Amino acid sequence: MSNVLMRKRSISGLEFWKNGADIRAHLTRFLMNEKNVPKRYTYVFTFPGIDLGRIVARPCRECVTRQRRKMKKFRKFLDAGDMTLEQIHTSYMSWRGYIAHKNARRTIHNMDHFYEKLFGCWPMKGEQRHGQAKARSAY
Known part of the structure; x- marks a missing residue:
């Protein structure tokens, strides 16, 4: 110096x-x-059991519970005439698209059955439930 x-x-x-x-x-x-001193990221993240090549994201319970409550409200709105079935279907399919990015196949399946129970129709247009055959036309 x-x-x-x-x-x-x-x-x-x-x-x-x-x-x-x-x-x-x-x-x-x-x-x-x-x-x-900087640490390696393996100390920060814990991966489930095996290395899947991606971080598995699960939906939070509150999100699913909130959607169930919302669907019950939608049923009341449908009965009162405030909403149409098409609006309800659009809203549900939007949520279903969001939840499909998560690792939640069973949750989607259960919510589809809940939708069918509330509104009397299967949420996916053109898709049949397991074990049901498509209706064939006579022509």
Whole structure:
């Protein structure tokens, strides 16, 4: 450091080098502290059982419960004439598309049965329940 001080004659140049040395010392102390050493991500994330190649996202219970309550309200709105079955179907299919991105096949299956019980029709147009054959026309 003394060689640098000898070459710089202006005060601002000396302050620049002094500030740089202070920053370097501060960073060295910061990085040498055990708590500030970066860790590998395997310590942060826990993956289920086997490596699936992706992080498995599950829907929260509150989301499913909220949708059940909403469907019950929709049934009351349908009976009162405030909503049409098409509006209800659009809303349910929107939620179903969101939940399909999660790992929730059984939840979707159960909610489809709940929809059928409330509104008397299968939510997926053109899709039949397991064990039911399509009705064939005579022509």
